[in-house]
Structure formats: C-alpha cells, structure tokens
Amino acid sequence: REFWGDKSEMRRFKDGTIHEAALWTSSPCQSSRRLVCKNIVQYVLQRHCGIPRSSVHYMTGKLDLLLHLNLPKDGNQNYGTGEEQSLAVIRAYDDVNRTVRALTTLPLSIHSVQGIHPVFRHSDVFPALPAPLVKDEANIVSGHVMPEEGILPQFVPALSVICMLESSGKWPEEPEAVKCLKALFHIKMGKELKEKHLLPVSVHKTHVDVLKGGFVFRLKMANTRELAVLRTVKSDSGMIKFRETDEAAALEKEIIALPHLTSLLHGLHQEHPAYSATVRLCKRWIASQMVWDLLREEATELMVAYMFISPHPCTAPADPGVGLMRFLHLLSSFNWKADPLIVNLNKEFLEQDFSDIPRDFTKNRTTLPCMCIATPQDKTGTKWTRPSPSESHLQRLILLARESLKILDKQMMTEFASSDLKMIFRPPIENFDLVIRLLKKANVVCHQSVDGRHEILTSSGDKSSSDNQPVPVTEFNIVRKFLHDLQSIFGDIAMFFHDPFGGNVIGMVWRKQQLDKKDFKPSLFPYRKPVIGENEVISLEIQKESILDDIRILGGGIVECIEHPQRSSCC
Structure with missing residues (x-):
C-alpha cells in the first residue's frame, strides 16, 4: 500500500483467496489491456518521482488508431481495435454452425462447417459490424430490403462459410449438372432454415445468405467429388483424362486449403493474442499503399504468422x-x-x-x-x-x-x-500518371479511410431483434464494382490501384508498351486511331482522351474528376 497508494485494495479472487491487488483497467478491450504497462509506468513515475503523465511518452498503442472506427457516441458498442468485434462475429457464427449441423431435410448430411472469411482467422482489417435495423417497413419488398432512393445502402459484408457434404457415389459426372444439384441443396437448406429455425434467409443458386445477430453468413455447399468432375477431360475418342484446371484449382483453395488454413491461424491467435491486431495493421499498410491486389491476403497472414x-x-x-x-x-x-x-x-x-x-x-x-x-x-x-x-x-x-x-x-x-x-x-499519388478522384457520397466505406472522420450507423438495442429482419443488401460496394469494370475494360491499356478501405482516389498508370504505335490490325482498333508515318505506313496510336471520356461516362455519379497528380489539375 505504501508503494501503490490508492491503487492497492483488498480483493477476493475466484479461488476464494484474498490478496492485495491493483486494478489497472476494467475495459474488456484487448487494446486497453496492451496499455497496462503504460499506465503502471506513468502512475509510478508520477507518484514517486513527481514526473507528470504528459512527460512520459509510451510508444505502444500509437498505431492503434489505424484500426479504430468512428462509431456513434450514443452506441453501446466498444470497438477498440476490433478484436472484440471479431469474437462477436464468431459467437454468431457458432450459433449458425450448430443450426446448420442440425438440419434434417437435406438428402446428404453435412459433416463439417468451416468459415473461410478472414474474420474467422482474426485477420479481417475491419471486422463486420451488425447491419442497421430496417425501421420503415415500406423499404421491405417481398422479404428483401430495398435501398432508399438516392441513398447508397451501408456496406454489409457476406461472411463465407463452407458446408462440406458427406460422400456419395450418386453425384453427376458433368460440371453443370453438379452446379444444378448444389442449387437444389441450397433451396432445401434455405427452406428449412426459414421455416423450422425462423432465420431470415436469401437463397441463391450458388449460396444461401443467413442473417444472425446482425451479421450475414454466406453458406456454400461443397463436396470433394466436384473437384474430380472439374479435372475430368474426355477426348474426342472417348478416353477420359485428368488434368489440373484453373476452375478446379480455385475450388480446391476455397473448400480445402482455406478451411484448413483458417483453422490453423485461428489456433495461432489463441496462442498469441497480439496476432490479430498485428496482421490487420500489416494488411492496412498494404491497402493504404494502393497495392492490395498485388499480394493475396493469405500470403500476408502467413508472413505475419512466421514472425510469431x-x-x-x-x-x-x-x-x-x-x-x-x-x-x-x-x-x-x-x-x-x-x-x-x-x-x-x-x-x-x-x-x-x-x-x-x-x-x-x-x-x-x-x-x-x-x-x-x-x-x-x-x-x-x-x-x-x-x-x-x-x-x-x-x-x-x-x-x-x-x-x-x-x-x-x-x-x-x-x-x-x-x-x-x-x-x-x-501513399505518394504523384507517382501515378492520372488520379481518379471519387465522390464521398459514392464511397460506402469512407469511414474506414486512414484520415476518416465519418460516423457509421450500426444496429442498436437487442441484437436478437435483428433475426426478425430481412436479409439486408449484401456486398454492395459501387466503388469496388467501378474498379472491377475499369480493370476488365481497360486492363490491357492501363493499371489501376486503389485502397479498398475508404480510399478516395484510384491511381492509374499507362502500360508503357501500349503507348507505342502498333501495326494496323482490326484487333487493335479499340481506343486507337490510325496515323500515317514514314513512307506512308499506317499505324495505330492510343487515344488517351477517348479512354478518359469513357471512364467519366462509366463513373457517372462516382467520379468527381480525373487529374494529373504532378500538376494537380483536372483533365
């Protein structure tokens, strides 16, 4: 008591023992627990050395701001740096897991359920928040939430979950037939979840979206037999061969490799609680450099796992x-x-x-x-x-x-x-040839930006009430869709870079080899014009202005302006 002063008090512990103890934080947030040493050092130096707290600079936690979200002050959520929000998602997932395993009307039983979204590996940069409740029933049409006119719906991520079916020799031998059969399984699953377990569902051909605790879980049926079907190739002579295909490799990652990796990294987080905030901060740095698409999330997670x-x-x-x-x-x-x-x-x-x-x-x-x-x-x-x-x-x-x-x-x-x-x-945007500036109203994740100050609406009150709501608009991010369109249409002419966590610009770099004059070929006509060179040889030259005009048209309501970063002027 002489050393700790008022901080020391008599406490009774769960095992019945009574000891002198000093309580440094009552917050359940992991981010607050990491600052216990800071609080102790500042308290001791002030009490025994007369050094004010403001004179002690403690570097731990200085970068936590990059993982914070600006939630409404009247909300009852304690977000911290997101670890607790990941646990809230996983608790809701556990309920869905038990419900799915208890399904009885499916022709084949489900022998394993495993989430594959980064949140289940404690590596989602900003773990999902509960979707806001729909208060106006006029916005609900045929059991689906319709966005208000002129207002983009809040971004609600779909948390992917793989449901592995038991083996059976009755699966069809054609890929399309397998997909149709899986669609029937999804319809059957959605019907039982809705009628027997009273869960809001949205059934699709490739998945079933389920709303639980304010979070949307995307359930996907899977069976290893589909891998063999995708790898089977029949020659003209009728001979059957097996070869690796891109579709089979992608499916194997999704239904075998990712569930296994998720399980292992979830276990690593249990051993090292700092893993979650560390890997999410590293991902935040990669995204902020606008190079998110250059390195897979799983590769980053494994590099961080190596450090632990x-x-x-x-x-x-x-x-x-x-x-x-x-x-x-x-x-x-x-x-x-x-x-x-x-x-x-x-x-x-x-x-x-x-x-x-x-x-x-x-x-x-x-x-x-x-x-x-x-x-x-x-x-x-x-x-x-x-x-x-x-x-x-x-x-x-x-x-x-x-x-x-x-x-x-x-x-x-x-x-x-x-x-x-x-x-x-x-990031230094002056390194880009052009910068596409986005309108704030079109950026549904602007609250996640590095310097974001925008508040985000969240569900308030009893989370169980959200289970009586219809499934909200899911995975709708108009900026992400715009970026995808740019890459698919102009990807062979230019490269595009963007921070998916609230970035308000898209960087554009011309592919140097495409700026050179090309031979006169019909396949090269799009966005090129004919020019006459030496010896009256006709060649094709890139039309930059036509490309920029089409980008403006494609980005109507999304793009504020396109500018040269070196000159800071619109073009």
Whole structure:
C-alpha cells in the first residue's frame, strides 16, 4: 500500500483467496489491456518521482488508431481495435454452425462447417459490424430490403462459410449438372432454415445468405467429388483424362486449403493474442499503399504468422506497432529470390523438411513464382503466391516496405513527440500518371479511410431483434464494382490501384508498351486511331482522351474528376 497508494485494495479472487491487488483497467478491450504497462509506468513515475503523465511518452498503442472506427457516441458498442468485434462475429457464427449441423431435410448430411472469411482467422482489417435495423417497413419488398432512393445502402459484408457434404457415389459426372444439384441443396437448406429455425434467409443458386445477430453468413455447399468432375477431360475418342484446371484449382483453395488454413491461424491467435491486431495493421499498410491486389491476403497472414512462430532472436511481438515494423523488415530484407519462407504451422514439419524444402526450391527455381511461402500443407510454397505478386510487383512492395520502415523507425526513435505516425499510410499519388478522384457520397466505406472522420450507423438495442429482419443488401460496394469494370475494360491499356478501405482516389498508370504505335490490325482498333508515318505506313496510336471520356461516362455519379497528380489539375 505504501508503494501503490490508492491503487492497492483488498480483493477476493475466484479461488476464494484474498490478496492485495491493483486494478489497472476494467475495459474488456484487448487494446486497453496492451496499455497496462503504460499506465503502471506513468502512475509510478508520477507518484514517486513527481514526473507528470504528459512527460512520459509510451510508444505502444500509437498505431492503434489505424484500426479504430468512428462509431456513434450514443452506441453501446466498444470497438477498440476490433478484436472484440471479431469474437462477436464468431459467437454468431457458432450459433449458425450448430443450426446448420442440425438440419434434417437435406438428402446428404453435412459433416463439417468451416468459415473461410478472414474474420474467422482474426485477420479481417475491419471486422463486420451488425447491419442497421430496417425501421420503415415500406423499404421491405417481398422479404428483401430495398435501398432508399438516392441513398447508397451501408456496406454489409457476406461472411463465407463452407458446408462440406458427406460422400456419395450418386453425384453427376458433368460440371453443370453438379452446379444444378448444389442449387437444389441450397433451396432445401434455405427452406428449412426459414421455416423450422425462423432465420431470415436469401437463397441463391450458388449460396444461401443467413442473417444472425446482425451479421450475414454466406453458406456454400461443397463436396470433394466436384473437384474430380472439374479435372475430368474426355477426348474426342472417348478416353477420359485428368488434368489440373484453373476452375478446379480455385475450388480446391476455397473448400480445402482455406478451411484448413483458417483453422490453423485461428489456433495461432489463441496462442498469441497480439496476432490479430498485428496482421490487420500489416494488411492496412498494404491497402493504404494502393497495392492490395498485388499480394493475396493469405500470403500476408502467413508472413505475419512466421514472425510469431519463428521470432528468433527476439520474442514474439506483443504490440501491433512492433509487429508492423518486423513485417516491413521481413518483407524488405528477406531474400525471396534465393530462399523460401518456411512457416511451421502447428509444428507439423519434420526435421528432414527443413533441408528438403530449400533443396527442392533451388532445383525448381525457374518454374516457381518470385515469392514462395512453404507450409506443412503446401511444401512448394506456391499456393498463395501464384500468379501474384509478379517480379515487378514484388520489387515495388519491397521498396515501399523499406522506405516505410525507415520513416517509422525515425519517428519512433527521435520524433515520437511530434511525429504523424499515419505518414507511412498515405501513399505518394504523384507517382501515378492520372488520379481518379471519387465522390464521398459514392464511397460506402469512407469511414474506414486512414484520415476518416465519418460516423457509421450500426444496429442498436437487442441484437436478437435483428433475426426478425430481412436479409439486408449484401456486398454492395459501387466503388469496388467501378474498379472491377475499369480493370476488365481497360486492363490491357492501363493499371489501376486503389485502397479498398475508404480510399478516395484510384491511381492509374499507362502500360508503357501500349503507348507505342502498333501495326494496323482490326484487333487493335479499340481506343486507337490510325496515323500515317514514314513512307506512308499506317499505324495505330492510343487515344488517351477517348479512354478518359469513357471512364467519366462509366463513373457517372462516382467520379468527381480525373487529374494529373504532378500538376494537380483536372483533365
């Protein structure tokens, strides 16, 4: 009591013992618990040395702001840095899991249910918030929520869940027939969930959306038999062969690899509570550099997992800021060309694997992608790094990581009192040829931006009341759709970059090889005009203005202006 003063008090613990104890935080948020050491240091220095709290600079938690959301002050949610929100989603998922396993009307039983959305790996940058309740029944038509005229609906993510069916020899042999049969399973599932379990559902050919606790879970039926069907190829002579196809590889990732990875990373989070905030902060940095599409989420998650599994010579990170610095160091200093990154998930590697994997990597280096991350389930290390990143994209990531680490290290060590730690999360847009500025009203996730100050509406009151609501508009993000259209229409002419978490600009870079004059061919006519060169040779030249005009038309109601970042003027 002499040392701790008023902080010390007599407390009775659950085992019945009574001790002197000092309580430092009553908040359930993980972000508050990480600051206990800060509170202790500040209290002791002020009590015994007379040093005011404002004179003590404690760097832990300084980057937590990047994971905060601006929720209404009158709300009853304690978001913190999102860990507790992930747990809320998982609790609702557990209820859905039990309900799905109890279904009785399906022709085949469901033997496993596994979420594959990043939130189930505790790695979703901004875990889903409960969807706002629909108060006006006029907005409900045929059991579906209709958005108000002139107002974009709040973004509600669909949390994917794979429901594996038991094996059966009666599955059809044609891919389309398999898809139709799965659609019938989805109809049957949706009907029982709605009529027997009274859950709001929205049935589709490829999935069933279920609303539980304010969250939308997207249930997808799966069976390993479909993989064999997709890999079966029949020749003209009737001979059946098996070969790998892109569709089969994508399906295998979704129904086998992702559920397994999700289970392993969920277990890693149980062992290292700081993993969640660390991996989400690292993802936030990648997204803020507008290179989100250059590196798969799973690859980032495995790199962060490596830092916790093999932290030597240090201990595993206990603070997200420290974890981010180590991630930037790993990304920028690891010799990706000469070595695979070996991530010993669940300690399943044998001693022999640590010599076999590098040997096989060196032997087959010319056929492997530029980045390889080996796991016990993927010893070649190519599952999550092919086809991206490419060699040029990896070099850009390394350069960005190296420069960001220099800035962050300087800020932490010498400029901690006055530095803006968000600096490395603001990309240099002057490197783009053109910048497409977006209207704020079209950006449904503007509250997630690095400097966002927009409040987001959330469901209030009893969450069970949301189960009486219809399924809201799901996965509607008009900026994401606009970006997808740009990439599909103009992707062979230009590259587009965007921060999916509230970014208000889309960076555009012309593909240099497309700017050169091309031979006069009908296949090259779109967005090119004929020009007469030397010796009256007709060639095709890119029409930039026509492309920009079409982008403005395509982005009507979304695009504010298109400008040259070097000149800061609209074009």
